[in-house]
Amino acid sequence: MTSQDAERPEAVGTSRRSKLTPEREQEFFDAVLDQLRSCGYDAVTMEGIAASTRCSKSTLYRQWKTKPQFVAAALRSNRRVRFTDIDTGSLAEDLRQAAAAAGEGMGKDTGLLQALGHAVMEDPELKGALREALVEPEIAALRAILARGVARGEVPAGHPALEYVPAQLFGMLRMRPVLEGEQADAAYLVRFVEAVVLPALGLP
Amino acid sequence: MTSQDAERPEAVGTSRRSKLTPEREQEFFDAVLDQLRSCGYDAVTMEGIAASTRCSKSTLYRQWKTKPQFVAAALRSNRRVRFTDIDTGSLAEDLRQAAAAAGEGMGKDTGLLQALGHAVMEDPELKGALREALVEPEIAALRAILARGVARGEVPAGHPALEYVPAQLFGMLRMRPVLEGEQADAAYLVRFVEAVVLPALGLP
DNA sequence: GTGTACCGATACGGTGGAGTACCGGTACAC
DNA sequence: GTGTACCGGTACTCCACCGTATCGGTACAC
Structure with a gap:
């Protein structure tokens, strides 16, 4: 006390x-x-x-x-990035790990995103804080992962599916609870990456 | 009056x-x-x-x-389904049209989904009404589109990417405004379908 | 020890929305 | 024409919260 x-x-x-x-x-x-x-x-x-x-x-x-x-x-x-440490040397594996990391700890951040929904519209300070704390760092880290994959030649630069990867991950994280009533856990997201993201990028 | x-x-x-x-x-x-x-x-x-x-x-x-x-x-x-009329005979074209339809009119429904965010947690009646009016009909219509594609043999039954299609569409609709600050309009969603959804399903 | 400045508690004013009560007007039934 | 029942308007109570003010206690500086 x-x-x-x-x-x-x-x-x-x-x-x-x-x-x-x-x-x-x-x-x-x-x-x-x-x-x-x-x-x-x-x-x-x-x-x-x-x-x-x-x-x-x-x-x-x-x-x-x-x-x-x-x-x-x-x-x-609350600012802290989860994707920065991921760098296995393989884009596919990086994405799998990113999905797992997202599933592990990010129900929390997604909850915040959801909670702030409309409040953000009215207060620019809130909006800025939200982007700065939650959205941009994760996106940037994810784009870095993708850029490394492109640099290694695993995916051709400018591949049309590249730009959608971050939104896809966040989208699944956000929508599964709504559509299916279940949390989007690590296993689910990894399956998603393997079933959709990797094939769309032309990876095994 | x-x-x-x-x-x-x-x-x-x-x-x-x-x-x-x-x-x-x-x-x-x-x-x-x-x-x-x-x-x-x-x-x-x-x-x-x-x-x-x-x-x-x-x-x-x-x-x-x-x-x-x-x-x-x-x-x-507000219950009314937007995807039921879509049936061109081609899964790829059906999905393109669904994406376009989603981009056209569904910023509205997504807005509702967003607006109700947490209010839904506290009132079961609200929650039920939301699912009943917005979520389930659209999902069902989308699944019907996919099932027709499978029945025509365009995609093998049980293809792992199938189950994610609805969540992907809704997810992109929902996340683009957050991540990029722009509406997910019809053109964007159609590009997304062509760049990601169709390739993941093994369609041209 | 003395002073200062901050902490925690509480009380207060103001605002705004949920519901309720009441009232006059009016459309429709018969 | 008369009655009834609903509509629109308004005034009201209740309550929760924002933000302010005030006060006693106390940790720390010196």
């Missing part, structure tokens, strides 16, 4: 006005993201977050001016 | 208590659907719908007990 900061090496000489530790801040963000995923954007309330993290609304409003800014900050805190 | 019922054969002997004509009812539903598409579920308010259709909240609440029930009724009124 008490402030369990122990030592916090980065916050020594610098002028950190807020006494909130980064860990504490992350607690807020995690609460926001959980709430977003489970109940949608409108269900994220400053009062709810304050209550569930045992802080006060004042504290939240001291750090972030408005709710959209708060949510945007939480999104940015 | 006046009650333009003319004749309404179904409402003769039976006890139709409400004096609302079906056309009037459809006005309400259209307002709900428009609002859903443009601003999301939480933006649909009984007061807003009442105002924009020049009826009174009382009227709405006389017909439907709660807002979710009202929205569900509106969804069900």
Whole structure:
């Protein structure tokens, strides 16, 4: 219960006005993201977050001016790319691993994408944070995988199926729950890659 | 403006208590659907719908007990399938036409799907209405197209890419706006079908 | 020890939407 | 013509949330 900061090496000489530790801040963000995923954007309330993290609304409003800014900050805190480490030397295998990685951990990010749906339309800051935190890094990493495959000569440059690969992966991830009522897990996505993506690219 | 019922054969002997004509009812539903598409579920308010259709909240609440029930009724009124008329005798051409049809008119339905995102989680009635009105009919029609192709021998039965076709189409429709910021129009979807779906099925 | 500045709690004003209640008008039945 | 039942309008209660203000407690600086 008490402030369990122990030592916090980065916050020594610098002028950190807020006494909130980064860990504490992350607690807020995690609460926001959980709430977003489970109940949608409108269900994220400053009062709810304050209550569930045992802080006060004042504290939240001291750090972030408005709710959209708060949510945007939480999104940015979530930035982390899953596809960057993938580089097996074979495009087919890279794509399989990307599919597996997507299935493993990305139900979460897809949930966020879903939750923010229309809220994004109205607040440009939210929109920017969403793209910056979730969409663009993953897309870029995926395109890098594809570019390496092209550079190795596995697929001819400009192959018409190339441009659709990222959207296909994300699309399947997003649509399977809607169409079939089941999560798009790693096994499903790997099967999809092997049944559709690889053949479309002319790979075995 | 006046009650333009003319004749309404179904409402003769039976006890139709409400004096609302079906056309009037459809006005309400259209307002709900428009609002859903443009601003999301939480933006649909009984007061807003009442105002924009020049009826009174009382009227709405006389017909439907709660807002979710009202929205569900509106969804069900929207049921209409777009893919059923497609049957050119060639699977490739059928899929091209389906893609075009999807691009033409279905930004609308996809908008609904998006708008209802999480609201669906909380109200089973809404969830049922959504599936019943939007998801299942289109999927079924698409599967029928595929089954005809299989029956004609254009694609071997059990081809692994078959099961993914509906999700692919819906997925692209849904993800392009997110990933590229542009609508997935008919031309885009037809190109996608030709670049990915047909090759994956082993069609020219 | 003293000061300062932040934290957590709580109370408050303001807004907006869900439902409800009531009322006058009117179309249709008979 | 009279009655009935529904429609549209409006006013109302209730409630949840945003964002602000105020206050006591306390950790840390010096």
